[in-house]
Structure formats: C-alpha cells, structure tokens
Amino acid sequence: MPGKITKSADGRLLVPDEPIIPYIEGDGTGVDIWPAARSVLDAAARKHGKRIAWKEVLAGEKAYRETGSWLPEETVAAFRDHLIGIKGPLTTPVGGGIRSLNVALRQMLDLYVCLRPVRWFPGVPSPVRHPERVDVVIFRENTEDVYAGLELEEGSAGAKRLIEWLAANFGWDVAADSGIGIKPISRTASQRLVRAALQYAVAHHRRSVTLVHKGNIQKFTEGAFRAWGYELVAAEFADLAVSWEDCQGDPGARILVKDTIADITLQQVLTRPDEFDVIATTNLNGDYLSDALAAQVGGIGIAPGGNINYVTGHGVFEATHGTAPKYAGQDKVNPGSLLLSGVMMFEHIGWYEAAADIVRALEATIADKIVTYDFARQMVGVHEVRTSEFASAIVERL
Numbered sequence: 001m002p003g004k005i006t007k008s009a010d011g012r013l014l015v016p017d018e019p020i021i022p023y024i025e026g027d028g029t030g031v032d033i034w035p036a037a038r039s040v041l042d043a044a045a046r047k048h049g050k051r052i053a054w055k056e057v058l059a060g061e062k063a064y065r066e067t068g069s070w071l072p073e074e075t076v077a078a079f080r081d082h083l084i085g086i087k088g089p090l091t092t093p094v095g096g097g098i099r100s101l102n103v104a105l106r107q108m109l110d111l112y113v114c115l116r117p118v119r120w121f122p123g124v125p126s127p128v129r130h131p132e133r134v135d136v137v138i139f140r141e142n143t144e145d146v147y148a149g150l151e152l153e154e155g156s157a158g159a160k161r162l163i164e165w166l167a168a169n170f171g172w173d174v175a176a177d178s179g180i181g182i183k184p185i186s187r188t189a190s191q192r193l194v195r196a197a198l199q200y201a202v203a204h205h206r207r208s209v210t211l212v213h214k215g216n217i218q219k220f221t222e223g224a225f226r227a228w229g230y231e232l233v234a235a236e237f238a239d240l241a242v243s244w245e246d247c248q249g250d251p252g253a254r255i256l257v258k259d260t261i262a263d264i265t266l267q268q269v270l271t272r273p274d275e276f277d278v279i280a281t282t283n284l285n286g287d288y289l290s291d292a293l294a295a296q297v298g299g300i301g302i303a304p305g306g307n308i309n310y311v312t313g314h315g316v317f318e319a320t321h322g323t324a325p326k327y328a329g330q331d332k333v334n335p336g337s338l339l340l341s342g343v344m345m346f347e348h349i350g351w352y353e354a355a356a357d358i359v360r361a362l363e364a365t366i367a368d369k370i371v372t373y374d375f376a377r378q379m380v381g382v383h384e385v386r387t388s389e390f391a392s393a394i395v396e397r398l
Contacts, residue, residue, distance in 0.1 A: 002053035005083045005349065007313040013083070015349045018051040022078040026088015026338075027060040028323025033335035034088045036391035040361075041342045043395045044354040055082070059101055060090040071101050076108050085316045086345055088338060089323045102318070103149065106142045109314050111307035112189060113196050114140035114283075115344070116290045116320070123366040124298040125378035133274040134296050137206070139197035140286025142307055144189050145221075147283045150182035185221035185282065187228050194229040196310050197280035198237050201255050208251075209241070211259040212281035212289065225282055226259050233257050262288070269293055290320070301374050302336035306344045315348050317341040331386040334372040336362070339391075361397035365390070 003016035025034045038054065045052055057075040064070050079085045090101040105111070116138040120131040152159035159180050166172040174180070194211070201209050211230075215223030233241050241255040249256075260268065262285045269276060269292055281289065294303035305320040319338040327333050339358065346355035366375075369382040370393045376384035385393065 004081070005313075007083065011313070013313055013349055015351075017049065018053050019084070019349065020053045020055050020082055021345075022055045022057045022075075022082050022085040024057055024059045024075070024085075024087035024090070025062065026319065026323065027062070027091045028089060028325040028328045029333045030088030030319075030323065031329055032327075032331050032333055032387045033319065033338045036335040036387045037339040037342055039388075039391050040339055040358060040394050040398075041346070043398055044346070044358050044361075045351070047357060047398055048351065048354045050351065050354065057085075059087070059105070071104055076105065079105070079109060079316055080314070083313050083315070084345060084349060086338075086342060087316060087318045089319045089321060091323055100147075103147055105316060106307050107148075109307075109309065109316065110143065110312070111309050111314060111316060112141065112143050112192060113306075113308045113310065114138075114142045114286060114290075115306045115308055116140065116286070116294075116303065117344070118290070118293040118297055118303060120297040121302070121363055121366055123363075123369070123379075124302065125375055126296055126298060128270065128296045131297050133272075134269075134293060136269070136273065136276045136293055137200065137204075137278045138286055138290055138293070139193055139200070139278065139280045140290065141189055141193040141225075141281070141283050143283075144184050144186060145283035146181055146183050148182070148184055150184070152180040154179040183218070183221055185225055187224070190225045190228045190282075191232045192311075194232050194280045195236065196308075197278050198233070198241055198255070198257075199310075201278045202237075202240055206255065206277045208256040208258065208277040210265075210276055210279050211257070212262050212265050212279055212285050213259060214262045214285065215259075216261055222262075222282060222285075229259070229280065230257065265289065266292055270296070294320070298336075299374070300337060301334040302340065304337055304340035304344050306341060306348065308348070315345065317345040317348075331388055332373055333387055334374050335387050335391060339394075357398055358394070361394045364397040365393045368393075 002018045002020050005019045006014045008014055057078045059071050059075050119135045162180050163174045197209050211226050213222040213226045215226045230243050241257050242251045244258040294300045300321040303320045306317040308315040321337055343355045343358050371382050372390050376382050
C-alpha cells in the first residue's frame with residue numbers, strides 16, 4: 001500500500017515498500033526522458049519486490065499553462081511533505097523573465113547540497129585519453145553565493161541608490177551604468193556544506209576532500225569559505241581527517257583535507273583528475289566544475305545530480321542538463337542524466353541493490369553498443385536507438 005517516506009527521531013529515512021514520490025516531468029525533452037527513466041526505475045524496483053507510487057506535480061511551462069504559475073505552492077508543498085522527489089529539466093530564460101525554478105526550489109526547501117558524482121562508464125565516448133581516472137564527488141553549496149539572486153538592474157532606482165551609498169560609505173567607485181549583485185557567503189552555510197562532504201568521505205571510504213575557492217581575490221567570501229572549512233575539520237573531525245598543513249601531505253589513515261584555487265582547479269581536473277576525490281566548493285565554482293568534469297565522461301547528458309538537506313532528510317534529484325526544446329518529442333535524446341539521478345535517489349532511500357542493478361544494466365547496454373544519437377555520432381560500429389528503445393534495452397539487461 002502506498003505510503004509516505006518519513007524521518008525517524010535518529011535521522012534515518014523510513015521508506016515503505018511502495019513510497020509515494022513526487023515527480024516533475026520537465027520542460028522540453030522532459031516528455032521523452034522522464035517516461036524512459038521511469039520505466040527503468042520501475043523495472044528495477046519490481047525486481048526487488050518494491051514499487052513506487054509516482055505523484056505528478058507541476059512546474060515550468062506545463063505548470064504555467066495549467067495553473068498560471070511557474071512554480072505552484074502545491075508543488076513545493078508536495079516535495080516538502082514527501083521528503084524525496086525527482087524532476088526533469090526546467091526552463092530558465094537568460095537575462096530576464098522568471099528566476100531559475102531550479103534555484104527557487106533549492107532555496108525554498110533549503111536543499112543546501114548539490115551533490116554531483118562524476119565517473120566514467122566503460123565505452124562512453126570521451127574527449128580525453130584517460131576518462132577512467134575521473135571518479136569525483138562534488139559537494140556544491142546550493143543556497144548562497146551569486147545564486148542567492150540578490151541583484152539590481154542597471155539604471156534602476158535601487159541600483160542608483162546602492163551605488164551612491166557605496167561611494168558615500170565605503171569610497172567604492174562603481175560605474176553608474178552597472179548592474180549590481182551581492183555575493184553572500186556565510187560561516188553557517190559553508191560549514192554545513194563541508195560537514196556533509198566530510199561525512200560522505202568517511203562513510204564511503206574516500207581518501208581526500210578538496211576545498212575549491214577563489215580566496216586569493218575574494219578574501220572575505222571565498223577565502224572565508226576555505227578558512228571555515230579548515231576550522232570545521234579541526235573542531236569536529238580531528239580524529240578522522242587532517243589538513244595538508246598539519247600533516248605535511250601524509251595523512252596516514254585519516255582523510256586528507258586540502259584546498260586549491262578555482263581557476264587552476266579547472267585545469268587540474270583535466271590534467272590530473274585522479275588527484276581529486278571529494279570536492280567541497282561554493283555555488284558558482286561548483287557549477288563550473290560539475291560541467292567541466294562531466295565533459296570528460298560523456299557530457300552532462302549522462303551526468304546525475306541531487307539537491308539534498310541532510311538534516312531534514314529532503315532530497316530532490318534532477319537531470320543536470322537543459323531542456324533542449326528543439327529535440328522535444330522526438331524520442332531522441334539520452335535519458336542517462338535523469339536515470340542516473342534516479343539511481344542516486346534509490347541509493348539515498350536505501351534501495352542499493354536496485355540502484356546497482358540499473359548501473360550494471362546501463363553499462364551492459366553501452367558495452368553492447370546500443371546508444372542514443374549523442375554517443376552514436378562519436379562511436380564506431382554502434383546501433384543508434386531512440387530514447388524509449390535505449391530504456392527498453394536497459395530493462396532487458398536488468
């Protein structure tokens with residue numbers, strides 16, 4: 001019988017055999033990738049005696065057409081009430097219009113971790129020589145930084161007042177025709193993000209956590225993120241982790257915590273990705289790094305993501321790519337990002353065997369050279385299939 005996922009007093013998720021899980025189909029190619037991903041998730045659950053009672057909720061273009069709201073309160077309430085959900089890609093206009101629905105949902109539910117595991121699946125085409133060296137889990141802070149949305153438009157009365165105030169109170173010479181954005185980075189948000197990354201590293205036997213920042217320039221925001229991260233290591237994880245400076249690079253049995261500047265990191269994840277294990281970073285840096293790493297293992301079309309609050313138990317898992325409206329309804333695109341986000345969701349609720357089965361079946365499908373067009377155009381001797389056919393091939397290999 002369907003039931004809600006709840007949270008126990010000691011913080012564990014209590015998951016019935018038929019949990020009610022809200023989903024957003026998504027805009028653009030969501031109409032193609034969601035049915036495909038769902039068919040695989042359902043098949044894997046059935047194999048292990050489970051079922052999912054899917055509950056559709058609306059956001060994006062479909063929500064606007066049917067309700068007049070891009071993100072109805074009922075949708076936010078459903079994710080809040082049921083703890084766990086999954087969503088396809090949502091439209092976000094550039095330079096105006098509605099704010100990012102993805103960011104809005106993260107902020108409304110305080111989903112402070114954007115979790116992005118990046119690894120290579122054998123046979124997937126890659127632009128680098130050694131994609132197998134990429135096995136990185138990114139913890140991206142999800143609620144602050146420039147994504148807080150604290151902006152004033154160039155020429156607005158608010159921007160003019162703020163520019164004048166900054167000149168009068170700080171002597172800052174900001175060009176009068178500037179748009180203004182505020183970049184908040186707090187100790188609280190920084191440390192809970194780093195805490196989650198360290199707890200993950202401990203639980204998954206990872207060897208290092210790298211704090212990625214631009215603290216050489218942005219000293220009181222990004223530099224503070226770095227300092228607060230090391231402060232947390234010493235205060236809460238001294239028996240399990242140690243900073244580079246405190247061990248001269250030899251952590252022994254403990255997890256090594258180190259840091260690196262964001263711009264050089266974007267080079268190093270290409271030239272020596274095996275030196276990165278778990279990354280904890282601020283919001284904008286995490287956005288860049290996630291896509292840069294994903295490019296090495298097949299692109300964001302197969303890159304999963306989850307937005308999680310480890311304290312409340314909430315998690316919304318999502319396709320990490322855009323809506324690609326020109327391909328919508330063509331049954332053509334790769335459903336891998338949304339499907340692997342579903343794998344992350346299964347792992348989060350404790351359905352580890354079903355999650356592992358999907359990964360094995362996906363690997364077997366690719367090994368048999370059954371792929372969608374994005375991979376087919378980069379591979380030789382493959383059988384190009386539609387989105388739905390790719391999903392069916394995975395189900396056959398479960």
